[in-house]
Structure formats: structure tokens, C-alpha cells
Amino acid sequence: MRIMGLLQITVLTVIIGSTFAEDSITVTLRHGGVKGTQLTILGKTIEAYLGIPFAEPPIGRLRFQKPQPAKPWSGVLDATNPKSSCMQQGMPGIVNIKGTSEDCLFVNVWTPGRGGPLKSVMVWIHGGGFQFGSSYQDWYNASALVATQDVVVVTLNYRLGAFGFLSAHTSEAPGNVGLYDQSLALQWVRDNVDVFGGNPDEVTLLGESAGSMSIQAHILSPLSEGLFRRAIMMSGTLYCPGVAVESDDMLRRANRFARHAGCATLAKDLATHPDGVLECLRAKPAEELQVHYENFEHRIIKRFLPIHGDEFLPVAPCLAMARGLFKNVDIMGGVTQDEGTFMVIAQPDKRLLEEDLQHIIEEEMETVLHSVMRVWTPEVNSDVWRHYENQVNPSTWKVSYRKAAADYITDNLFKCPHKLLSDRLSSRESSVYSYVFGHRSEMTPLPKWAGASHAGDIFYFFGLPLVYPDQYTDGDREFSKDVMKMACTFAKQGVPELPTGEKWPRYSVEDPVSVYVKPAPPQTYALHRRIKSLKKCRLQKLLLFIKVPTYVTLGITGRYLFYRLFKGIEKLRTTDFYM
Template sequence: MAVIGVFTLLFTLQHLNAQPVVDAPWGAVEGTTNVTEDWTPYHAFLGIPYAVPPTGARRFKRPQPHPGFKHIFKAQTYGPPCIQILQLTGNNGVTGDEDCLTLNVFTPALLTETKNIPVIVWIHGGGFIVGDAFTFDPSLIVGAEQVIVVTIEYRLGPLGFLSTNDDVSKGNYGLWDQHLALEWVKKNIASFGGDINSITIMGESAGSASVAFQALYPGSKGLFQRTIMQSGSVSSAWAYTRNSLKYARELAHKVNCSPQNDTASMITCLRTIPAKTLTAASWPMGNEPVTASAEFYFVPTIDGEFVKDDPLVLINSPSFLEQVGLQNLDCMVSVVSNEGGLFSYLSQAVDKEFNSSISSSVQNKGFYINTFIPEILELYFGASSPDMTQAVAKVYLPPHSPAVDLQAVMNTLGDAGMVVPATLFARAHAKLTRHLKTGMKTYMYVFDHIPSFIPGHDKGMNHGEDLIYTFGLNKAYMAAMAKQFRNTTFVPDQSEKELSHTLMGLLTDFARYGDPNNAVRFGLNQTWPAFTEPGEHYLLLNTTMSVQSSPFRDRVKLWALKLPRLLHALQNQHHTTNPNLQIIG
């Protein structure tokens, strides 16, 4: 180890001042050579514009490719984050820039002359309304696992997803941004040493849903070979909206662009509003605190092009999935054991904004049954009924319970938002690849670990906490997380470090080989089977690790089978022909 450390240090000292230059089809790019926390050198090429600025007349339109530069582009600082609200992060106001469509490429420095390095494209989360690329420093993954990582910025909130539900402004511009970034990677990453036939797209939460949306877009064929989805999918209750025109009109009213005019006039007016003013007015919409705690308004919508139909319909249509080529991808999905832990954070933000008491009133049995459950059903299915409400209450509430345990609320929200959509995507992929015998694999894991360094932690791992481990217990990210917990110092022990190393290993092994088993072989003492019927095996990831079957069996059965049947009965009862009310089990 000492000899290797000295060699690495000498390499670093010799090359730290020698800035790497890559001559790509886009143009020549000059980056920097840095070192990780453990002194492993890597190259970083930051703030590369992949699209022309989506400003002025280009607002509310698809992005256009950046032509590149004739001179050497100094890719040595991050670009700005896309404009976003700060209310949900505990602050007020808006941050970011409308001219924000950049990406960052991180490569192993010791492999400068090596070609065909596996590539991972990271899509950040944040509910499609907040988030940025530079929060996630992939240097430890790049250095330890010898892969290339690309992180991207994409438009958020109304600038990325406002839709008039017609040809004037179809929406989904943030998804088109991601797609253009993926095209840039496909065209240019070989110049950085990347393997264009080994590209994995990976994301968490809204980033995970984005990965699924990209996989289900027909134009994505050939852009990537594998997908990694952490805590989110296309059918997540918060990941798409059926009310895009309603929210567009409400926003227009807020900023004095008459919503009563035709949509073309409304969009013309909205293009004149300062981007930060527009974003500041985008949350919350209306006066429904329950909805605000579970729904983000400006998110993907059904446009008939990027998102062809209701995601629940798409994911349950084998012919559509075959048409878009899902069977030709390897797929890994994951959730954490307490996905609904996000509710505490969201409800506090909503209570502050509305001067309400959702965080406590939802534990009132009548409120939970008569208000909270129907709202979640409306978001997930687009409809609800008393029978459906009672079916949900029966699964999550103990019999004769006078009050609602907060964990029941968390599980209700977490299942509709993350657990069930992830499981349905895994099932759809596994069935398709088995039926068509393509040889592609589906893997699933559930991260069930309580971080030892977070004081007073709830049961299980909360939504988003897996990111701490995904990026190798990065000190900067840990410090940012600690700040949210009143400046508590996060000090991970050895078992935490080993768990993070295992996670990074299984993710990058999957990206490299389509099989994560090598990374867990010694800790697991058995093979991690692919996720497929009838066993639906998955890895329970913690410091002891084990293989389990049928994740969250009864709760998934409720949302994937029983509720759709009740919905189907409701459809027949009212003689409706709404295509969104199709059985999905």
C-alpha cells in the first residue's frame, strides 16, 4: 500500500499542473487534474455547454445542440444550476440561471490513454423542481472504480415542464434536455476514453424517474445499454401530472399574463416574464396543503411524443415496451426501506408555506381516511372511490386503531411514490426480457440501513439517504447533509465505509458487466439472483446483506392488483371510457 501511495502521490505532483486537453467532435476541451480524498488523481471537464441557451424565444421549446467552439474551451468551472425555488430547501427565494444547460465529465487520470472505459451518466433528482449536478461529486467513484461519470443540468420547474397540453407548449423540455445531453455523450465520450457501447444512465428520485422516461422514449434506442433507477419511476405519483394546462393557467394568472387568452398569447406573455419571477410563483399552486405535500406541479406530462400515454398504461403494455426496445437493456432498480420518510420534510415545508398543520393532522384517523388517502389515489390513478380508500386503510392501519401512526402515513406515500412504481418497472422489464429471450437481466435491491451518524434517526433508511453511500461518503456531501441536522458532525465508522464501498462496487460492476455479483460475493456468500417471477428475488442491502423475495409483498399487491381491480369496477359502474382508468395489475 505504501508503494502504491507514493506512486500515486508522485503522479499527482507531476501532473496536477498539466491540464488535460481532449479533442472531441464537439470541440477541444481543457479540463483540470484533481485528486480525491484518498489522493487518487482524476480529470474533470466542467461546465461544457451541450445546448444553446434556452432563453428568450427559445424558452418553452426543445433545446438546440450547442455547435461547440473553434478555440479550446476552458472546462474548469461548473456551470450554474438551472433556475429553481429554494422554499423546499428551507430558504426563501430563487437561485440559478436560465442559461444552464451544461454537463461535466469525470475520467480516471491514470487511464488517460485507455479506451473503452464504462460510462455512467448521472441525472440528479429533486422532484423536477430543484437540484443540480455539482452537488454530486463522483470523484470517489471515478477514482476507486475506474469508470467515467457524466453529470448533467436540465431545466426544472415551469421552465422545464410548463405545458399548455397542446402544440403551443407541449412541455417535457427538461426531458428533452436530458435526451440531448445523452446524444452529446454518445457522440463525444469516446474522445474522453469512454466506451460508446457501455453507457449506463443512472439517477435517484426524479433522476430515477427520468431514467425510466428516457428508457421509454423511442428515440433513445442505442444511446445507452443499461439503466440504474434509485427510488423513482415513470408511474410515481409525483412524477407526472394530468393537470398541466390548469397549472399553466394558474401560473399565468399569478404573473399577470391573462390565462383567459388563447394559449399562444399566454405563452408569448410568459416569455416576457423574468425567469426568476416565473419560478418564484410556481410553488405552491392553489390552496390545498395535502396536495402540495405530495405533488409537484411542473413535472413531466403526457405529450403524445416523449411521454406517449399514461405511464401506468405504458408500463403495462408489452407491445409498447418491445417497440421502444426495453428488452435490449439491462436494468437495476432500488428503493430504500423507508421511502415515505420524505413526508416529514415535505409536510414541514408545506405547513410553513400554508400556515397549516398537515404534519400532525394527518395522524387523525378521519383526516387520513377521508382526505389524505383520496388525494394520493387521485395522484396515482387519476381517480378514487370509497372502496379504494377502505382497501388502502385496511392495509396500512391496524384494526381498531384510534389514531394513525406516522409510519403508516409514510408507507402510504412512499409506496405510491417510489416502492410500487419501482417494482412495476422491474416486473415489466423482467417479463419482457424473459418472453423475448434477449438475455438482458433485471436486478433489484432494497437499502435497509440506519445511518449510524445521523442522530435520532427514524426507522429504516429515508428517501435520499442512499445518496450518501452512492457517492462514497464524500466529505463535502456529508458536510452539507450535516448542516441540515443543525450542524451535527457526521463521522461514519468503518462499517459505514465498507457499506458505501460495496454499493459503489455493485453499481459500477452492473454498469461494466450487467451483473453486480462480483461486488457482493464475499459479503453475501451466495449468488444474487436476477429479479424475475415467481421468486422476485432482491438484495436486502445492509451491513449483513441477504437475498429476499417479493419486496413489500402485501403493500405492492394492494397497489398493483387490488386497487386496479376496484378502479376497473368503478370504470364499469360509471360507463367511462377514460383510457387512464385501465387495469394495471
């Protein structure tokens, strides 16, 4: 069965197809000369510079440490082809990134030109659960976005998995170095983007999934102050359960990983002998260490992730948000309508991808889907899950059960966290513009039941229907132009512009309105689908705060309230999330 198509990720080995005119061009940065490529796309001449180092290679003694700024180079650096992606695992049939290395801390710059007034800048942070992904993926070809919207786009790599988030509570391995990589890249943008025609005072962060979670980390971090003005957050927040981990918990994971790699024992670990254990881990080849990492824990939510309680994130994210310890930046954020179907597709049993599920029996299906939920969520709460099970139609049990599992993931990881974040940000001075992306291309190889799945909006934000026209319909191409314009008008002026000419309404707790982004003949948009204050989202909010150490004083009372809140819901329909 042909599954992935657009979801099969490959690394961009060339940025120019046969339809592009190509030439080289050189600019001078503070670190030295850089040679890029001048190309023509959609009748517009743009420039692309791939693989500019913003940090020293994090190898040898620098493995697990905070990034060090790149040193100046002599001569002219060749930035006409992609460099290495960061070390990572793969997801069979989903992620297939080649050419990985520890020497991976590069930025890529796409610019419409260096003449005239400085242009707004959009900095892309890729997703991948902090475990995989690369700025060189085909998805992130910014040529159409730059050519049609007259903005400068920067994409970046950051360390992933054990290389990016192992924490030993020491300066030699502080944790969160993947986030420190991003912060250093943003400093590079501030100091260099004007050379490419970009305005360092007009920087908008743009990220999806883990990239969007990273953006919230920068909104909270004192170390990212003044590095950006706006943010577009696609399908990810740190309200997502299990993402921002207590540092002590991460140390326990690191010790288990070190034992798996043969570098620690129960008597000699990172807590008691950090120097020796880290020396052993640094001595291992990167490829060997990556294999150990892939084998020590199969649940992504239990691997190495961002921590709080350090210099980058001093306070637990949900507590920091409650205290108002965040920057007042304007936000455009949203989710896709059917986020959770991606996680069902990503699991290895491809029988679940069939429209009618005729080749899998009910008992097997139930086992597989519960396994999927455990991989992506810290725990499957039986009280919450029961309300999704109650929606299952006995006459179409298998299809309905699959939808219930996908809806559980959608709400738990994406929709409710998005609502919680939007509520909190809009309660201050920030302008929040919310959307729900509901479009599924007729040309997608994904099964119809997947709907508008996780990451499906990326293609349209980057204008891929214009870059690869044979893979999309005419309607997809027009829709992509609209989506790019929405995002880029927000980046330029702080308010997204609707193609209908209507004003995009601001989100607020009192008026929690979202724009439903989906073309409908004749190219109109359903504008005002409201996110309701559902009890299940209030449940998640209460659960988040019960788990914050500062709120332990709630004790039995808090847990009793949580229990009572669940018991008060006899029927909870996931379709109630949007009107």
C-alpha cells in the first residue's frame, strides 16, 4: 500500500529543479565571505544560502555542552548545497533523513534580494518531537514563500535526542542544549540578517509541533529576550502533557541511558560520578551512541526532552504562564482538524491505514491503538478515555474506535493545549489570532479517513503546491497562496489578512474565536468556528497544575476536585470541541 508520499521526508539534496535558472552570488558576513545561489522561481529572482555555520561543531569535549559561537573563517564559504543534518533516529515510512552528523549547527537563508528597504524576517524551527527532523527537508523549501511574499526566511538545525537534551545537572551536560542551539541561531539572525536584506527588528518565529513548543520556550526564556517580535505557532505548546520535564526526572532517564550504553552502573552514575560517565559517553562514536539511544526507550514521551528548572526555563512552563512570566508577543497559532490521525499512521501496523479495516480483528486493533496512545502521551487516563469510548458506534466499531483514539490524541496533545495557551496569552497585552486548518488535498496519498492530519498545513505555509505543481491541484495552489499571505501579513504587520477581505478577529477568553482555514467553492472561508471552554480542557488544565510541584498543596482536595469534575461528565463528544 502506498502510504506516505508527501509525508515521506527526504533531505533536500538540491534546491533547484530543471525549471530554475541558477547562478552563484557572494556576500560578506562578519565571519567571512559566503557564496550562495541565485535562482529564478515563479518569475522572481531570489537568493539561497545553505549551510552557514552559526556555532562551532559540537563534537569531542563540546558534546552535550551549550553551543559555542562560530569562529570567523578565511576565504569564501560554499553555501550552495545542504550540509549535515543532526544525529537522529528514523521513523520507518515517515522520516528518512540521510547525511547526519554531530557537526550540524547550520542556518539557511532565503532572500528575495538585498536592495531597498529591509524586509520582514521569518525564522523556521522544525518539528519532530525533539527526536528527528532537519532544516533540509523538502517540506521546508522556502523558495516559493520568499518569491511570492517578499520576506526573508531563515531555517535552522538544532541538536536532537540525547545529543540535544541529555542532562547531568552539570555545566558539561546541562540539558536543553537543543534550545540553546536555537537561541544562538536567533542571535546569529539578529547580528547578520541585515546583510541579506532582512530587518533584525522585524523577526517572526515560525514553527510546527516541537518547533512550536520551542517557540513557547523562547517566549518564556529570559535568554531569548529581544530576539523576536512575533510568533506563528503551529500544532504544539508546552502545555502538551509530558513535554517539559523536571530536571531530576531527566537525570534518572540519563542514568538509565548511560547504563544501557555501558557507561554507568547503579553505584557509579551521573549523580555520583558525572565526569567519568560523561567522558565515557563522549568517547563513543556518535553512531553507536545513537543506536543505544534508539534502543533504551521506545516511547517518545519518555525519551530526552526539554527540562525546566535551568537557566533557559527557570520555572515550569504551566506555572510560568500562570504567573505571567512570558513575553508580550503577538501570536498567530492553531491546529489541524485531525492532528491525531498522523500518530495512528506513524505506527508500524499498516493494516490500520485501510479505510474499512477489514484485515485486522477488533482485539488486535484495540491493543495497537492503546499502544499508540501510550507512545505519544505520558499516560492514558481511563476516566477520560471512557468518554471517547462511549462515542464508539457498535455497528462500525473498528472505524469508530480508530477515530476515538485519534481524537483522544488530537485533544490531549494539541487542541486543549492550544486553547489553554491562547487563553493565557490573550489575557495579557498579546494579540492572539487562532485558526483551525481543515484542508485535505485531493492529491494526498494519505487515506481519506486521516482528514487534515498533523503537519498537513506545512506544505501550504511553505507554498509547496507552487514548487511541486504536479503533486497538487489548481485549487491547492490557489489555497496555498492564500495561506502564505495570511502568515506573511501577520509577520509584516502583526495582523493576518484574510483573502476574503474580512478582518481576522482577535481571540480572547470572552470571545474564543478561530478562523477555520479551508477553501470551499468559490474560495471562501468559514470564519468563526469558536473553541468552546469544554470541561475536558478544564480537566487537562487542572491536571497540569496538580502535577506542578508548587501546587502540591492542593493535595487530596485538588485530586478530589479533579475526580469530581470527571464524574460530572456523563457524555463528552469530541465534536463539541468546535461549534
